[in-house]
Amino acid sequence: MKLHDTIHRVFGKGGRLERLWPLVDAAETFFFRLPVRTAGGTHIRDAYDLKRMMMIVVLALIPSMVFGTYNIGYQFYASAGMPADHLACVLKGLTVIIPLYVVTFAVGGAWEVLFALIRGEEINEGFFVTGALIPLIMPPTIPLWQLALAVSFGVVLGKELFGGTGMNIFNPALVSRAFLFFAYPKSISGADVWTLTDGTVVDAYTMATPLHLGIEPKGDIVAHLAGSGFDFWRMLWGLEPGSIGETSAVAVLAGAFILVITGVGSWRIIVSVFAGGAAMALLCNAFAPSPASMLALPAHYHFVAGGFAFGAVFMATDPVSATGTNAGKYVYGFLIGLLTVMVRTLNPAYPEGMMLAILFMNLFAPLIDYTVVRLNMRRRVRRAAG
């Protein structure tokens, strides 16, 4: 208690280190539910707050984190042709994922604290989710210095310049990834970055992701994928090369379950992304020139390939950059799914479309909301007249 008082005297208003108060405040509210009383407005408040909401998202990411860690090791040993037990796979994965998280949180956290200190605001927990997401959408081979640059870009230009948490237009985690995609394309595209190797790769191992293989299929596309070991069930479970957290649709769906039952993630968006993807895939199937074309890839393969599921569940549902109206969420999600499949099938330069589709729809979310709001106004005017 004495320590508590001393800290408050030194860092509080008028104290010697007043400017550093947000740091103390952040630590205090992190460790304690403080007895701050309501004043004005409602006398009682829901136990739920933004911190709780963010914790739920992080909790929902844990299956993907765990599986991603395992999969890094699994792919490492598979590419080297070495037999390895589960523990070895996890340990190998940890040597990759721990540095990624350390760098992400150190760099992102530093920016967050810096901006809070400059603004004299409380440090908010906004970076928690962004920081948990960023390593999961990176290839396991990403150089740490590039990651640090990407995190800085995402936090500063993607969020803080717009005014901080709640004000950003784009999903900051995706801004980070897009930065790498355009600044260091060699690190985050092509066939060779998705598996951590020790230099030698056995012939039986396929370095390319299923989506990359889809660019120039030899023969029937489904058979072509199966020939490289990527049948539907393997892609569903996720033992395949790819960004760390995206490969396992099962792990992502476990997270989706948590998000939806707690009401933290919008089921409207998640369902609509899949519906949009399915609609576009069916349309492409109908116009596919031959089975040996990306256009012929069935919808359920799209769902388990690349970042489709991960993007639908964890990226598209970000409440800040998504649409705010319920009606708008259907449109927003549907178009994300549709655009993703469109980019995948019709544009040979980009095997994956999820990231760009979400960023693109982030940009259009306000327009969708605007339309929904105008329609609501028109309905209200009509009702008044009638």
Place this chain on the structure above:
Amino acid sequence: MANYRLKKGYDIRIAGEAQKLIERAPFPENVGMYPADFYGMTPRPLVEGGERVRIGTPLWHDKRRESLVVTSPASGTVIEVRRGERRALEAVVIRTDGKQQIATTVIPPPKRLSSSARGDIVNTLCAAGLFPLLRQRPFGTVADPLATPRDIFVTAVDTAPLAPDQGLILENHEQEFQRGIDVLACLTPGRIHLCTGGDAVNSQPFSGVKNVELHRFEGPHPAGNVGVHIHHVTPIRAQNDIVWHCTVQGVILIGRFFISGSPSFDVTAAVAGPAAARGRYVQTLTGAAISSFAQASASLPAARFISGNVLTGRNAGTDGFLGFGDNLVTIIPEAEKSVFLGWLSPGFSLESFSASFISRLMPRRRFAIDSNRNGSQRAFVATGIYERLLPMDILPSFLLKSILAGDIEEMEKLGILELTPEDFALCEYACPSKTDIQRILRDGIDLMLKETRESE
């Protein structure tokens, strides 16, 4: 009769419901009236400290419409005319003498009721200080005696946390209630809409009322809010589309005045809440000192006395008074202790609308909720929670944004005319960013009123 089943909304599971028994409370030594209970009136005090008053003696009137007065509910001596910032009137406190004499300024009500007597009825209600029982939409102000309402809504259901049972308030006052309805019917060319709860228990006591159109509203809070009722039955269309509304207690007081000829401010109020020593109903006086009939559990270090419910009521303090129009005093514990890693708890003992707490699986459990804000204020995030708590065709977050932007035209198009802060109180409760939503809406309404007054 029409039935409305509303799905959106939420009943906060707070402990301490009042026991359904009515006691007569000791006659209060002090009574107090707060101008804050009369939104839309600009008070100019008419009494000074030491002055003798009787039941019906005007305490203050409205600056613009002097016939609109607030009167004393008891006879006695004014002991305090409390003023706040910029000398704004905050409260008038009266020491009662127990004689309950009637003021000479009270005009006896007309014997026969007819719409041709409308002017007389309004005048007598005004002079007795009963007119402010009528409230007006849009904006939820005290009704304007110069206006003619399209319809009048009588709210015979209250879904707010720990709200008093309207049937119990009606009990033994059925005749007065019916008389009050007949009086209101003379004030509008339109209808009297009586809105009750959905189930038989809540609607049955009102089933015999004549001269009304009956509507039943089923669903969680805010299904009992008059704003919700008007929205679904016959919505406000424009600023000059005026609807009045009144509570069951208000109708009873009006009816009683027209039966007995002298104003009475005897009301039934519930004492409830997790920190209430004895939750029950009492018969007392409007403006009665809360300490005369409600006490906090002795074991608590600090308790908050709220006149009204936990969402919209006033923090009255330990020496406060029962607000005008309030039929409920809620007593809750004040937040005292820090909880280590509170946000990580699975939440067996925390009340929340969010399903991220285990407690959501225990719908029958009641919680001793205290005054903790439960989190820090954060930027607004469109979590979709507001949209699940407002059973109206209104987009709450976009309306709030238009208010913050001060865009009057947008505010009106997005439905501010249909709302008062109480309609957003539940959203405020559940808001994870701990935003003061009722305050924002109040600011928006203030701005609208200011504009309309300037254009007059």
